[in-house]
Amino acid sequence: MCGFCGIVGPARAAAPESIAAMTDTIAHRGPDDAGTHVERFDVRGDAWTLALGHRRLSILDLSPLGHQPMHSADGERVIAYNGEVYNFREIRAELTALGHAFRSDCDTEVLLEAWRAWGVAAFDKLIGMFAFALWDRPRRRLVLVRDRLGIKPLYWRCVDGVLTFGSELHALRAHPAFRPSISRGALGRYLRGGYTVGEETIYADTHRLLPGAYLVWQDGAVSTHAWWRLTDPPEADAPRSFDAAVDALDALLGDAVERRMIADVPLGAFLSGGVDSSVVVALMRERSRAPVRTFSIGFREPEWDEAPHARAVAQHLGTDHTELYVGREDAVAVAHELPSLYDEPFADSSAIPTTLLSRLTRRHVTVSLSGDGGDELFGGYDRYAKLRRLLPLFALPRPLRHALAGASRLLPAGALRNGLAHLRADEVAALAERIGSHFDDADLRAALGADAARPPALYLDTFRAAAASDPVRRAMFADARVYMADDILTKVDRASMSIALEARVPILDHRVVRLAFSLPDAFLSHGGRTKAPLRAVLYRRVPPALIERPKHGFGIPIHVLLARELAAWTDRHLAPARLREDGLFDAAGVERLVAAARRPDPVATTRLWFLLCFQRWYARTHRGERDA
Numbered sequence: 001m002c003g004f005c006g007i008v009g010p011a012r013a014a015a016p017e018s019i020a021a022m023t024d025t026i027a028h029r030g031p032d033d034a035g036t037h038v039e040r041f042d043v044r045g046d047a048w049t050l051a052l053g054h055r056r057l058s059i060l061d062l063s064p065l066g067h068q069p070m071h072s073a074d075g076e077r078v079i080a081y082n083g084e085v086y087n088f089r090e091i092r093a094e095l096t097a098l099g100h101a102f103r104s105d106c107d108t109e110v111l112l113e114a115w116r117a118w119g120v121a122a123f124d125k126l127i128g129m130f131a132f133a134l135w136d137r138p139r140r141r142l143v144l145v146r147d148r149l150g151i152k153p154l155y156w157r158c159v160d161g162v163l164t165f166g167s168e169l170h171a172l173r174a175h176p177a178f179r180p181s182i183s184r185g186a187l188g189r190y191l192r193g194g195y196t197v198g199e200e201t202i203y204a205d206t207h208r209l210l211p212g213a214y215l216v217w218q219d220g221a222v223s224t225h226a227w228w229r230l231t232d233p234p235e236a237d238a239p240r241s242f243d244a245a246v247d248a249l250d251a252l253l254g255d256a257v258e259r260r261m262i263a264d265v266p267l268g269a270f271l272s273g274g275v276d277s278s279v280v281v282a283l284m285r286e287r288s289r290a291p292v293r294t295f296s297i298g299f300r301e302p303e304w305d306e307a308p309h310a311r312a313v314a315q316h317l318g319t320d321h322t323e324l325y326v327g328r329e330d331a332v333a334v335a336h337e338l339p340s341l342y343d344e345p346f347a348d349s350s351a352i353p354t355t356l357l358s359r360l361t362r363r364h365v366t367v368s369l370s371g372d373g374g375d376e377l378f379g380g381y382d383r384y385a386k387l388r389r390l391l392p393l394f395a396l397p398r399p400l401r402h403a404l405a406g407a408s409r410l411l412p413a414g415a416l417r418n419g420l421a422h423l424r425a426d427e428v429a430a431l432a433e434r435i436g437s438h439f440d441d442a443d444l445r446a447a448l449g450a451d452a453a454r455p456p457a458l459y460l461d462t463f464r465a466a467a468a469s470d471p472v473r474r475a476m477f478a479d480a481r482v483y484m485a486d487d488i489l490t491k492v493d494r495a496s497m498s499i500a501l502e503a504r505v506p507i508l509d510h511r512v513v514r515l516a517f518s519l520p521d522a523f524l525s526h527g528g529r530t531k532a533p534l535r536a537v538l539y540r541r542v543p544p545a546l547i548e549r550p551k552h553g554f555g556i557p558i559h560v561l562l563a564r565e566l567a568a569w570t571d572r573h574l575a576p577a578r579l580r581e582d583g584l585f586d587a588a589g590v591e592r593l594v595a596a597a598r599r600p601d602p603v604a605t606t607r608l609w610f611l612l613c614f615q616r617w618y619a620r621t622h623r624g625e626r627d628a
Contacts, residue, residue, distance in 0.1 A: 002068065002079035002542060003029030003497070005166030006052045008142050008217055011040060012408065013162050016051040017177050023053030025170040029497045030055030035067040035076055041140060050135055050142065052290045053171075054080045057500050062264050065104035069563050072112040076137045079115075081108050082167050083130030083152045084504070086259035088163050091125055115143075120214065123227045127259065127509065131209075133165060142217040148228045148510045149373075150211030150485035153493055157206040158222050168494075169343035172208065173621075180622060181205070182584060188448050189456050191610050192437040194347030195487045198458035211485050212405065228510075232467045232477050232517035242526050245519055246536040249512070253537060256509035257283040257369065265366040268293035270357060270503075271319070273309030274378070275534055275547060276371030277627065280506055282541040283367065295361040295368070296320040297353055300327040304557060312546050324360045326353075327391070331561045331596060336627045338613070339620035340573050341498045342472050347613040348487055354495040362501040372488055373507035376480040377516035378531035381523045383435045385471050391471060429463035430455060432475040435481065438606050444588030449612075458482055470521055477517065484508075559605040566608060569627070570594055573615035585611075 002476045007014050016038050023036060033056035036500045042051050054068040077512050085091070088107035091114055096102070100113045107128075114122035115134055129151035134143045144165055146154045151620035156165040157172055172178055183204040190196050199207050209215055239245040257280060269281050271294040283290045298307025307323050313565035314321035334352045341355065360367045375381050433455045439447075462481040466474040466530060489505075496503040506512070519533060526532035538547065558566070572578070574594055576587040590611065597608035619625040 002054060002056045002082045003054065003167040003171075004054045004068070004131075004133060005164075005171035006050070006080060006235075007140075007162065007164050008050045009048065009160075009162030009220070011047040011049040012595045013160060013177065014048045014049040014051070014161075018175050019053045021050035021396055022164075022166065022171040022174040023055060026055050026166065026168055027175050027615055028500060029167060030057045031500050032056050032058040033067055037071075037080075041137070043140065048220075052080045052133060052135065057366070057502060059084065059263055059502055061104050061106035063104070066106040066108060068108060069114060071106050072116060073103065074116075076133040077116060078137070079108060079112050079132055079246075079487045081111060081130065081132035082501070083128060083132070083147065085110065085123075085126050085128040085130060086262065087127040088319060090466055103512060114628065121216070127506070127511075129328060129508075131167065140219060143208055144217075146211055146213055146226070148212045148230070149480075149489070149508050150250040151489050151493070151505060151508060151511065154209040155201065155206065155488065156209060156215060157203075158217075159205055161220055163217050164224060169203070170207070172206065175300055176448060182618075184448060184534070184584070187584065187614065188444055190345055190347075191439045191447070191607075192433075192455065193483070193487065194438065194610055194613070195490060196344055197456040197486050197498055208486075211403045211481075230462075230477075230481050230513070232473070233514060234467060235520045238515075238518040238523070242533070242536075243303055245515075245523050246533050248515055249360055250517055250537045250540070252509070252512050253506065254283050254286070254504040256512055258287045260504040260506045261287060262368055263367045266293070266364065267367040267369075268295060268361060268365040269319075269369040270294075270361065271296050271314060271321070272371070273306055273311075273313045273540055273547070274371070275531055276374030276507060276541055277310075277533055278371070278547060279374075279538040280369050280371045281313070281319060282317055282538060283506075285319070286541075293365055294321045295357060295364070296321070296323045297357050297360060298323055298325045299556075300325055301557075301560070303455065309546070309549070313542060316414040316542055316546060320607060322360065324356070324362060326356055328561045330356060331556055332565055335562055335565060339617040339627075342490075342494050342617065345511075345614040345617040346490065346494070347610040349556050349609065350408050350490050351491050351495055354491055354558055355498065357503050357537075358496045358503070359499050362402050362499045367502045367504060368496070368499075369504050369506060371507060372492055372505045373484065373513075374534055376476060376484045376488075377507065377513060378534050379472070379476055380531045381479070383476060387432055387475055388472050391428070393539060419436060428471045429460045429474070429478075432463060432471065433459045433476065434477075436479070438603070438610060443589075443593060443607065446592060447585050448589075449586070456482065473521060480513070480517075531574075559600075559602055560610050566597075566605070566612065569612045569616060570597075570608065573612055573619060578615075584618075 005022045019036050033589045036053045038051045040047055043500040052069045071078050075100055085107040088110040092110045095113050102109055130147045131144055131152040131154040153167055155169050164172050170259050181204040186196050186200045186202050196202055201208055213224055213226050215224045239248050271281050279405050296307055296310035331352050334355050458476050459482045461480040463474045466477040468474050492503050574590055579585045579587040593607055
């Protein structure tokens with residue numbers, strides 16, 4: 001697990017001397033080692049430059065042989081890599097049989113030789129999480145690659161013939177040619193969910209490489225391609241019975257967990273006491289000779305405290321358990337840091353406890369397994385039940401839908417209520433997206449203008465492309481493609497890597513993902529419970545009584561814990577004069593949103609939080625201001 005960055009372009013414009021400064025911006029991702037590689041080459045008689053920077057967090061083969069950027073044995077290829085390939089030893093054996101020789105015992109060298117042997121076809125062989133840049137000197141070709149589910153980040157920008165790229169936008173901003181220009185469309189879509197979506201970032205002309213994609217730069221030309229696509233297999237591919245599905249999931253998830261326990265450094269696991277983290281820890285216990293180290297945090301406010309549930313699971317499984325209780329002052333301290341920890345505006349409040357948990361865990365181990373992915377793959381979110389309840393409304397005549405939309409007591413608050421009266425049966429995709437949104441379209445138009453309320457095309461396109469006929473299954477599919485990659489995995493990556501902790505996510509092994517999406521809805525809700533197959537795997541090892549309780553989630557009550565800070569930040573960052581100076585928001589429209597948030601309304605407070613997360617990030621990143 002590491003961080004990398006790079007530049008390629010005409011020598012007169014590439015500014016390769018900036019690679020050191022770019023690499024320094026991601027030092028937190030790799031405190032153990034640093035390296036750069038710079039070379040010049042000729043393109044049609046003109047001088048061009050390639051520069052790669054790398055920061056290393058040593059996990060496998062801790063020796064200097066794992067130093068990056070790493071050169072291939074033949075000297076013709078160079079790689080800068082972030083992530084882990086868990087089946088690298090099997091691939092290495094296959095390559096050895098083909099005559100390839102190896103100097104180290106790390107997966108980085110295996111990637112180099114796999115590319116030399118198979119090219120793009122090598123990617124399909126990989127089980128893991130990864131992003132890397134590989135320079136193929138004989139072809140004058142640079143390839144950027146991102147893993148199937150988007151666990152590891154990769155950003156790029158190509159302007160005036162110069163391609164810059166890196167694990168975080170911090171690195172791209174450090175290049176002297178970077179000129180920040182906020183994308184108003186991306187800003188509007190950020191406000192809908194609290195994160196930027198798909199290929200777009202908060203900056204115009206700056207992109208996120210999509211999960212399962214690779215970028216090719218050759219002689220100044222850039223193209224992007226998909227090497228893997230998230231698909232939902234037909235239910236005909238699923239196991240024939242619920243018990244057979246549980247057996248298949250047990251075996252696959254067990255193998256995924258075992259592969260992610262390979263490390264040359266101390267290893268542990270996050271444990272909340274819920275289904276997802278508990279099943280990961282239970283499977284770890286079966287594969288560990290020593291007690292598994294587990295970590296959880298609790299809140300001093302009893303209504304938000306899940307630490308006793310995690311403690312009960314830890315006691316049952318016999319783990320070496322560590323917990324930390326946090327309060328308002330801890331949440332406030334991390335909230336002040338968020339604009340620096342995240343390279344884009346990010347408003348998922350669970351980033352605060354995730355950061356606190358990562359810091360606790362890093363005091364004891366370098367690698368931690370996490371239960372992320374269970375809700376998206378197995379239907380654990382409450383919004384799926386909400387969507388299913390609303391679907392019958394599409395059979396009603398439009399006038400009746402208008403009347404119901406006006407009866408606000410009967411419908412969910414927020415964007416859904418605004419849009420329901422105008423929806424047609426072919427707009428179920430938009431309804432599913434609205435359920436996960438926090439801003440009404442009308443509020444977005446008031447704050448940003450008429451062109452800023454368009455929903456993310458990626459979500460709608462993914463929903464419509466799903467093979468499932470059931471709208472709820474389609475919503476799960478779209479969430480796995482968009483919400484999971486751009487919110488959940490971004491949150492975990494930045495929170496963990498800010499303190500150089502490697503977080504591994506076995507439930508998101510692509511083989512588990514394929515099985516999950518093949519299961520019929522009846523299997524997912526077997527026995528009237530959500531995530532039934534995952535629960536069944538867990539209940540072979542943990543009594544249901546330790547797990548069965550209402551779903552809680554990992555967010556925090558910002559309207560309670562951050563009430564004083566919200567007021568101070570509002571006065572500072574949402575003042576009409578500040579808004580007019582920045583020119584990104586309509587001051588009058590924002591003032592109406594601020595007035596609504598002065599009432600004890602959690603929905604309005606969430607919208608205020610989203611606005612403040614952007615404004616505070618903008619002030620920190622582009623004004624150089626820090627919170628008072």
